[in-house]
Amino acid sequence: MTPILQAEGLSRYFGAVHAAEDITITVQPGEVVGLLGPNGAGKTTILRMIAGILAPDTGRVLIDGIDMAAEPLAAKEKIGFHSGDTQLYQRLNAREALEYFGRLYGVEESQLQKRIDALIAQLEMESFAERPCGTLSSGQKQRANIARAFLHEPDLLILDEPTNALDVVSGQFIVEAIRREKADGRAVLFSTHIMGEAEYLCDRIALLHKGRLVDQGTLGDLLERSGCANLTDAFLKTIGVRRTGEAA
Amino acid sequence: MRLAIVWIILRKELLEALRDRRTIFMMIGLPILLYPLLMIGMSRLQEGQEAAQTARASRVAVWGELPAELEARLVKPGKMELLRWAGAPRGIREGLEGKRYDAPPAPPFDYEADDKPPKPPKLPDADWARAAQQAVLNREADAVVVLWPRFEERMKSGGKAVASILYDSVRPESRKARDRVSDQLRIYRIDLQHERERQRGLPAGFVAGIEIQSNNVASEQRKSGMFVGMLLPYMLVLFSAMSGFYAAIDMTAGEKERGTMQTLLCAPVEALEIISGKFLAVWTIAMIATVVNLLSLAMTFTRLKLLPGMEVSVPLSSYLVAFLMLIPISLMVNAVFLAVGAFAKDFKDGQNFLTPILMSLLVPLMATMTPGIELNGYLAFVPVANIALMVKGLFLGEWAADMLFLVLLSSMCYASIALVFAAHVFERNSVLLGGKEALGSIFDFGRRPGSRPTPGMSLLVFAAALVLAFYGSLSLVRFGLPVMLAVTQYGLFLAPVLLVIYLKGYDFTDTLNLRGLSWRGVAGSVLIGVSAWTVVGGLLVRLLPPPESLQKAMERLLLLDEKPAPMWEMWLLVAITPALCEESLFRGLIMSGFRRLGKWPAILATGLLFGLAHASIYRLLPTLALGVMIGYAVWKTRSIVAGIICHALNNGLMGTLARSRDVIDQLGLSGQKYVPWAIIAGGAVVLAAGLWLLSLEREDQSPAAA
Numbered sequence: 001m002t003p004i005l006q007a008e009g010l011s012r013y014f015g016a017v018h019a020a021e022d023i024t025i026t027v028q029p030g031e032v033v034g035l036l037g038p039n040g041a042g043k044t045t046i047l048r049m050i051a052g053i054l055a056p057d058t059g060r061v062l063i064d065g066i067d068m069a070a071e072p073l074a075a076k077e078k079i080g081f082h083s084g085d086t087q088l089y090q091r092l093n094a095r096e097a098l099e100y101f102g103r104l105y106g107v108e109e110s111q112l113q114k115r116i117d118a119l120i121a122q123l124e125m126e127s128f129a130e131r132p133c134g135t136l137s138s139g140q141k142q143r144a145n146i147a148r149a150f151l152h153e154p155d156l157l158i159l160d161e162p163t164n165a166l167d168v169v170s171g172q173f174i175v176e177a178i179r180r181e182k183a184d185g186r187a188v189l190f191s192t193h194i195m196g197e198a199e200y201l202c203d204r205i206a207l208l209h210k211g212r213l214v215d216q217g218t219l220g221d222l223l224e225r226s227g228c229a230n231l232t233d234a235f236l237k238t239i240g241v242r243r244t245g246e247a248a
Numbered sequence: 249m250r251l252a253i254v255w256i257i258l259r260k261e262l263l264e265a266l267r268d269r270r271t272i273f274m275m276i277g278l279p280i281l282l283y284p285l286l287m288i289g290m291s292r293l294q295e296g297q298e299a300a301q302t303a304r305a306s307r308v309a310v311w312g313e314l315p316a317e318l319e320a321r322l323v324k325p326g327k328m329e330l331l332r333w334a335g336a337p338r339g340i341r342e343g344l345e346g347k348r349y350d351a352p353p354a355p356p357f358d359y360e361a362d363d364k365p366p367k368p369p370k371l372p373d374a375d376w377a378r379a380a381q382q383a384v385l386n387r388e389a390d391a392v393v394v395l396w397p398r399f400e401e402r403m404k405s406g407g408k409a410v411a412s413i414l415y416d417s418v419r420p421e422s423r424k425a426r427d428r429v430s431d432q433l434r435i436y437r438i439d440l441q442h443e444r445e446r447q448r449g450l451p452a453g454f455v456a457g458i459e460i461q462s463n464n465v466a467s468e469q470r471k472s473g474m475f476v477g478m479l480l481p482y483m484l485v486l487f488s489a490m491s492g493f494y495a496a497i498d499m500t501a502g503e504k505e506r507g508t509m510q511t512l513l514c515a516p517v518e519a520l521e522i523i524s525g526k527f528l529a530v531w532t533i534a535m536i537a538t539v540v541n542l543l544s545l546a547m548t549f550t551r552l553k554l555l556p557g558m559e560v561s562v563p564l565s566s567y568l569v570a571f572l573m574l575i576p577i578s579l580m581v582n583a584v585f586l587a588v589g590a591f592a593k594d595f596k597d598g599q600n601f602l603t604p605i606l607m608s609l610l611v612p613l614m615a616t617m618t619p620g621i622e623l624n625g626y627l628a629f630v631p632v633a634n635i636a637l638m639v640k641g642l643f644l645g646e647w648a649a650d651m652l653f654l655v656l657l658s659s660m661c662y663a664s665i666a667l668v669f670a671a672h673v674f675e676r677n678s679v680l681l682g683g684k685e686a687l688g689s690i691f692d693f694g695r696r697p698g699s700r701p702t703p704g705m706s707l708l709v710f711a712a713a714l715v716l717a718f719y720g721s722l723s724l725v726r727f728g729l730p731v732m733l734a735v736t737q738y739g740l741f742l743a744p745v746l747l748v749i750y751l752k753g754y755d756f757t758d759t760l761n762l763r764g765l766s767w768r769g770v771a772g773s774v775l776i777g778v779s780a781w782t783v784v785g786g787l788l789v790r791l792l793p794p795p796e797s798l799q800k801a802m803e804r805l806l807l808l809d810e811k812p813a814p815m816w817e818m819w820l821l822v823a824i825t826p827a828l829c830e831e832s833l834f835r836g837l838i839m840s841g842f843r844r845l846g847k848w849p850a851i852l853a854t855g856l857l858f859g860l861a862h863a864s865i866y867r868l869l870p871t872l873a874l875g876v877m878i879g880y881a882v883w884k885t886r887s888i889v890a891g892i893i894c895h896a897l898n899n900g901l902m903g904t905l906a907r908s909r910d911v912i913d914q915l916g917l918s919g920q921k922y923v924p925w926a927i928i929a930g931g932a933v934v935l936a937a938g939l940w941l942l943s944l945e946r947e948d949q950s951p952a953a954a
Contacts, residue, residue: 051514073516081514086507091267104515
């Protein structure tokens with residue numbers, strides 16, 4: 001079976017800063033893979049390279065076998081990208097924003113409204129779908145943004161800290177939405193620094209530190225290799241950080 | 249590039265922009281308010297002030313002996329209140345009454361003075377002058393008239409009486425007082441001259457000697473055009489640019505600030521589609537603003553016609569051509585706005601980046617305000633100033649078709665450069681995402697060995713080569729035609745082509761079509777080369793006959809100066825050199841860039857640029873037609889040699905004919921304005937044969953040709 005994502009040897013340098021170095025990740029259809037790392041570990045850079053927003057200095061990205069560098073449009077059509085810090089157009093309402101992106105992704109006009117209505121119902125956006133995005137709360141904006149990423153029914157969802165800066169209720173809403181997509185057989189690659197989310201959602205987890213992939217595998221693999229009881233400890237041990245009060 | 253995607257982006261950007269109050273105000277509100285407020289308001293204010301000045305009686309201090317007749321003349325119009333000795337210090341009054349003062353000497357008449365009439369002399373360094381100055385400045389009177397001792401006596405005895413008027417040019421009421429006093433004194437002087445001539449039995453006009461009558465030959469359009477020509481380009485260009493200003497920042501820096509840029513970048517759209525959609529949206533807004541500006545201006549001027557003394561006569565056609573002229577400037581300015589705006593990280597940053605660009609427009613716009621600066625060959629290629637001066641010329645009713653063509657051509661060149669630059673910036677995602685290496689990355693022109701030129705690169709090279717060649721040839725003209733031709737062709741056409749191919753890593757053979765020719769290709773090219781001039785010169789020149797000055801310039805070019813140069817020199821510089829250099833540029837690099845558009849779009853676009861490069865509206869059609877035929881020859885043969893043969897033979901034959909009187913006589917061309925029909929018919933047959941031979945060539949279907 002062709003992996004939906006094959007990222008091989010991705011590196012990206014910003015001057016002297018090595019934001020990502022020799023990253024190789026594979027995601028199979030229907031699989032949820034989490035990128036786990038502290039702030040500045042290179043999660044956003046890696047996801048941007050995979051989504052085709054940023055060109056890697058070395059390495060290549062294949063989406064369902066399509067080379068992102070050679071055929072960026074065909075590859076991007078298969079991706080739904082969402083970042084926790086992205087917004088929607090302030091002076092468009094949520095429905096207009098969805099219509100706009102639906103057209104850009106080539107969703108048939110006859111299907112577009114049905115799909116938007118379904119997403120509005122699924123993500124419980126009825127009360128604010130006609131309001132300008134600039135007037136929405138953070139949670140409402142994230143829901144609209146998630147709807148935008150799901151709209152064209154992509155094979156691969158790339159979500160960069162989707163619950164970032166959200167309250168517990170809104171965050172949980174997004175987590176459940178991801179879980180539903182997984183249940184529908186969609187592959188998801190998402191970054192987070194919330195261990196609970198990773199434990200709850202991921203089939204496999206990749207641990208990042210200072211732009212390098214330090215370990216990856218199922219939750220069980222990671223715990224077994226680290227000899228720790230939970231993901232937080234396993235992560236801290238892998239990146240060489242001791243918990244406060246722990247003996248050297 | 250998918251036009252449907254561009255349309256989706258354009259529609260969304262316009263929808264958003266039209267929901268932004270700032271953009272709406274700059275686009276519609278400001279122009280509607282500004283011109284009426286500025287022009288009608290100012291004229292009303294001026295009118296009101298004028299009326300108030302006219303109604304008010306001037307308070308004039310009179311120092312010295314005032315003859316009864318002069319007093320009567322001064323007070324007769326009822327607009328002057330005479331204040332005897334007002335503000336005069338005791339010592340000055342006693343000095344004048346005691347005739348201890350002498351009138352100051354008249355200033356020497358400066359025959360060379362630029363100011364006619366000459367400026368009033370500086371205030372004399374004397375106690376009476378300082379006292380009068382104080383009296384005026386202290387508002388004791390609007391003006392002081394000093395009638396020097398023996399004023400009346402001198403008038404009556406045939407001598408020269410002297411009066412000094414001291415006034416404050418800054419105060420309107422003081423200027424009014426000066427005008428009223430000097431008007432009455434002038435009338436009094438003329439009456440006095442007539443009286444003296446009558447008393448002495450002298451013929452009328454004896455004293456005056458010469459009467460000067462000057463008449464203004466300026467039409468109403470010129471008079472009002474002068475007024476609006478100074479202001480209009482300034483306002484139209486500035487407000488058209490300003491309306492795009494906020495929209496451009498909003499669509500670039502604003503998107504970055506709101507975090508929507510990366511959402512757009514991860515969608516399956518090309519950078520060129522994004523920049524095209526955004527650019528068209530900004531440009532549409534700027535053009536709507538331009539139309540609203542012109543409408544508001546036209547309506548304001550119509551309203552001004554109702555005001556006395558403020559008639560502005562501007563024909564409708566001037567507004568229409570002014571609109572046409574503002575299209576390229578708007579293209580250029582808004583492309584630069586978008587490209588530079590992309591570097592800003594937020595809206596405030598965007599304002600900081602773009603304000604200097606907006607301000608920099610003021611410098612070339614000053615050209616319209618500066619007396620004596622008129623549109624010429626040099627200025628026709630100076631961005632912004634050329635359009636401003638052309639618009640001014642339009643409002644003065646003075647413009648030439650050839651100059652209009654040059655201005656439009658050069659402005660479109662700059663607009664193309666700006667657009668390609670904007671597309672180049674938008675292709676760098678790191679710029680749009682605001683990475684640290686953002687600025688540096690735009691100087692990375694990405695040498696990719698084996699890559700092919702793009703249509704954008706073709707436009708960029710054309711625009712840059714044309715501007716370079718234009719200024720290059722103007723600055724080289726003093727070295728004579730041979731040097732100018734050689735340097736322009738090899739240095740400014742061929743060298744940049746080779747440099748770009750090397751820097752971008754294009755394949756030299758593929759880009760320049762460096763391939764051999766079959767016998768059919770050679771024969772077809774020769775037939776086109778020897779016959780094209782008959783059809784091109786014979787038919788198309790009849791559609792738009794060139795003026796005599798252009799015909800003479802062409803003849804001079806073909807002769808390589810006033811006197812014919814040796815034949816070999818003409819063939820080298822007029823035939824072979826342009827054939828090598830211009831073909832490398834047009835049918836080489838430029839047509840290779842357009843190749844991906846398909847056969848006929850590539851041939852026609854290259855032909856059009858070739859025609860435009862000849863920088864004259866009268867030469868456009870013939871050179872365009874020639875360019876299309878040469879383009880066809882090169883496309884069919886995939887060989888630049890075909891183009892070189894056509895071009896060299898065409899130019900060489902024209903040059904040979906220009907210096908061969910015998911041949912001209914034998915062909916019956918002597919004294920003919922146009923090529924005779926018989927020769928056109930013969931040439932058309934040969935040309936058709938050449939094209940037919942080329943049509944038999946098998947087109948290269950390999951991927952390299954696509």
